Amino acid sequence: MLCIDEIHISMVLYKSRYICVLIDWNKDDLIEVLPSRKKEDLKRYFDTIPKEKLALVNYVSMDMIDIAENTILT
Numbered sequence: 468m469l470c471i472d473e474i475h476i477s478m479v480l481y482k483s484r485y486i487c488v489l490i491d492w493n494k495d496d497l498i499e500v501l502p503s504r505k506k507e508d509l510k511r512y513f514d515t516i517p518k519e520k521l522a523l524v525n526y527v528s529m530d531m532i533d534i535a536e537n538t539i540l541t
Contacts, residue, residue: 468492471529473504492528 470490477484487509489498501512513521 468526468528469498469524471527 468491470492472488472490473485474488475485485504487501487504489501490496491498499512501508503509
């Protein structure tokens with residue numbers, strides 16, 4: 468299961484006030500920390516992953532439904 472969540476940060480290191488964290492729930496493993504939760508940034512990231520690898524993901528857990536509908540689920 469792929470878990471996706473945003474975390475509010477107050478640091479100026481990133482271009483956004485929120486970072487996006489991707490976690491493999493089954494392996495209890497951090498996959499990636501992205502510097503933004505913006506749709507276009509997430510789409511750009513997921514577009515780099517081969518379709519065959521994405522097809523291995525059976526479930527996605529997240530609370531960012533508007534982003535999911537336009538990025539992850541398409």
